[in-house]
Amino acid sequence: MRLGAGDDRAPGGGMNPAFAGRPAAGRHRGAALAAAAVLTLLLVAVPSGPVRAAMVTELATSYTVGLAGATEIDSFTVAGPGTAEVTLTDLLWPQALAGLSFELTNASGQVLGTLTGAGSASFDLAAGGTYFALSFGQASAAKPDALSFGSYGISVVYAPTAVPLPGTALLLLSGLLLLGSFARTRVAGGSRLAGRFAATAINV
Secondary structure, X not given: OOOOOOOOEOOOOOXXXXXXXXXXXXXXXXXXXXXXXXXXXXXXXXXXXXXXXXXXXXXXXXXXXXXXXXXXXXXXXXXXXXXXXXXXXXXXXOOOOOEEEEEEEEOOOOEEXXXXXXXXXXXXXXXXXEEEEEEEEEOOOOOOOOOOEEEEEXXXXXXXXXEOOOOHHHHHHHHHHHHHHHHHHHHHHHHHHHHHHHHHHHHO
């Protein structure tokens, strides 16, 4: 008697030995599905672009100046390259300032940029180290009956350079290789199963 392709019973009863590999094939299929699920989660969870670390406020203070004006020098230290966002604010108390300016230098005294008047500007920091923020303010004498001083605020926010992450293409390639490995294992297992089934049918 020959067994049909869909008959998984042996002539004398019990499971045909030719189908003994089915559980292993099922395990391979389950592992492949699990790998695909993990790959999908990773592709969703891992960003493909660069990631920027949190910004840090390096300086936030205010000064009061008189009619002669005054230059204030503050320093801050950063761990690596990035940008410094500088904001000068005329507090308009008790009146607007006659002059307000800013200058950023590195530890060698090199001027990296300037800002004139109230406002904001970004300056590139090529490397980590100590930097100096020089601000100048001068009170106005436009109103003789007003108090002879003025005030301003200054802030410096440091933003580290974005750190590039590996592209998701590499992650996708790794996942495809993993799935291909499972597929080859499954095909090899199916070929062995077919050979065993053919041999059993002939012997019967």
